[in-house]
Amino acid sequence: MTFDVSIIIPTYNKKTEVRLTLHSLEKQTFDLSRMEVILVDDGSTDGTLESLQGYYPAYFLQCLRSDSNTGRSASRNRGIHAASAPLLIFLDAEMIVEPDFVANHMKYQEGADNLVVTGVFTGFRGLYSILSPSFKYSQFKHCRRIVRKWPSIRKHCTTARTLKRYIKRSGRPKQLVRLAHIDSGQYKKLSFEKSFYYKKHVLAHFGPELKGFHLPWIGFLTGNISVKKALVEKAGYFDENFQGYGFEDWELGFRLFQNGARFYAGEGIVCYHQEHPFSESARKAQLTGNLLKFYEKHHDLGIALIALHQMGKINYFEINRTIQEYYHLKDRFPDSFRLFRDRFVRALHTLLIKRARGRKVTGSLLFSNKKKPKLLEKLSAERKALSRTGDYKQLAAVFGILLRL
Template structure:
């Protein structure tokens, strides 16, 4: 039996998956099982086979059942006491598994790793790049930045991860991702003590959980379709079940900036926004609690997470069921109106 089972769904991104597999093949802690669930009917089989000799690997294939179903399939095949969720576009630091392993020895709940960004392959007019990304590349690697105006190219190759992980990420790395919420960690600490919405930080990009807890809450809800919210829903149910949450900043991986779909970038961005709006409304409707509606307000840029946590404290001190009921009615109406808007 492995100490940790790494569960990773993949769908139609074999080029990016190769970097992820290369990073998992050079982990300092080798006591893990890697379960790759190909949700694209075997598209990535050849890529996965290249790394079978390097890791304890289980490859499963299914046909477009969705992200939640793929992860549930992976959980069902896991033999580790803990499950580490990764995405198929993440480059793991060499000690990622070791840090999750260590953190889980001292935790009985959810461990949230730290997320960074990187650019492994440049594709003109196809990538959701931020202005800060271009500025970093122009400052650190002006020759690379100059090429970006005239050609598509790979900044590093998967083999570079094998040869010299640090050097490869020195070229490709772009700093921290936006969903680490460092302001929350600064205020509440790595243990998120006193923070009322710790589940918001838990996404399957870099997250480990005792397998028994996953089984207790029933895994992922397969009624979420398209992009977004299935992992937040799982984290919220783990929170409601009493699982503690903590951030482990030393457990790092890098998100490879990649196309969001087969079409033009703007169209793919609109599709993701539509998926997220629908799934967020389903999340609120499923749970109907003040904290889930406050999370919706955060996504609508109406409320910070710190303010939401403070508001929940105020409600508890007031001890008024009437206030909570009025808030729930108000938020339910706002969500329904938002979903009906064109």
């Protein structure tokens, strides 16, 4: 069989969510006979594949299973190896998509050999399809405002606490979205915008072609991305040394960018992330550990600056400006400000290490031992000289943040 596109979906214990996702792919305006869906079950224990027995959609569905949980990278790599189409779309198991999702990806990719198309910057929405007893209170507080008009849950939404009590008392998840709601489009009433931050800090400044943006690879989020299989093979697949949550997708995106891939933020490629419970502490530990691994693999300034973004100290536009000013300073004054530049990068690396090890960010990030008066004096002189240039204000501001941490 010959296909134009292979859609790769890794899943782990999301039986109900993935069934809704697969159903939304049945509703595509794209010719279903020209697409294959590869579902990689990464050792689920909730009967995911068993629940799909007897399910025969109009598209070709290939189900792969791992006996144990191997991780996101390994699951996606297995899907890539099994894919027979020249174009890959990566989709998460809990992503419901609109009917023109595949057609729009194909439209942008037509005639392009080195293009990565991301829908996350413009068409990323959240969706409360299932209410879980394991939701945090903040999730109940947020979802109540959205689901209170939904008929089957309305009377239990007086307050966030009443909704929480009702769901917890039932002892099992409350499914709001059914297959018929996808057919009618009613599920959209339970959705909310999640692309706003990208629109404000990335697209507003760099446009859909991301011109002048040094970090287009942050758009390589595997919930909604398309790329030619040949490009992924050339870049070297997902790095399976990344375990747990986060940065395995950005790391591949970074290598694609290094290999000359262009990134484009496509309009109208909309997906709806089915919100689910998660451990905030576990996710933070995995994120900080993987970010350190990401940086130490590539030693790129933009990667290091992501740590300050995680801490809410700097946005993506400011990161981009910082990168520009750092390298402009280096090119303009190759023999000056060396201590400033060295301590700037070292401080970021130290920050990454401390966060990855769960240590408090206290004390100087610039010197492990403050009893270095000559170095401190020289650094102070370089900062004053930098200020006198009248330029590099963003770089100086970020340096100040590192001093105050």
